[in-house]
Amino acid sequence: MLGERDEATRVIRRASEHVNEFSTEVSMTDSSPTSEPFGHRTVTDASILTFGGLTGDYAQMHFDHDFGPATGMGGTIAHGLLSGAWSLGALAQHAPARLALGDPGGFVAGYRVKFSRMVYIGDLFSLRWSEGGGPASTAWRDTIGSIPISRS
Template sequence: MFYKPYGEYTIGDTWTSFGRTITESDVVSFAGLSGDFFSLHMDEEYARTTQFGRRIAHGMLVLSISTGLLHFEPGVIAAFYGIDHLRFTTPTFIGDTIHVEETVIDVQDRGERQGVVTTKHNILKQTGETVIRAEFKLLLNRA
């Protein structure tokens, strides 16, 4: 989505990513990198006793993977500007396939050379359920 310079986005522009399946290896690797070994993610026996009935992927893992599904063009992106209204709405299980749907909801000039594009960032799984929703803000360079 973020391959055009600032000034070429209008409110309502949309983009959909390709899919990516969340794997056991993703969950274990993320636990090792983040230090988040919470039982709901790592302990199948414990997870069976929860409302989810099985292990779930870390919400922050799914959010992180979603950024890898976006198209970031070098030279266009000046900086990641922030995330607002982040919500983890439905669990993502090992084996679920996620994709991202982006919709531009705001554009704001930041001087002559840059601007901030805000998108509604929805991560959905193969069932059509939204697993994470947020507003992403990116500082983009003009052409």
């Protein structure tokens, strides 16, 4: 068991070394979003605990507050799909037409998520979207301006 944990720690360290190499570009223009920010959420211990309980993902990086700093990740990391779930929830609550809610023939044909950095406890998100060349693009933005997930 200890050997497996050491190997997992090495894999996570290697991944965290390359996290800043991922592109943060999405198919939208940052200077002219078509919506005001909405769906404001803050990542908390409680949101991570709840999401972990719902999904069964109790990985150490999400729950052990000493693990992240000890492995070079900088802190406790939120589940990536928590951000994705929040984006769909914000759209359903604040912009249901974006998801074709209320349209009997409408549906979401797909949803792509691109993780461009780790998300930590205390990060604040709000959702904006703009029109692209095809389907609408949406992007969560945090308080420091990067785009952890995108939909296009």
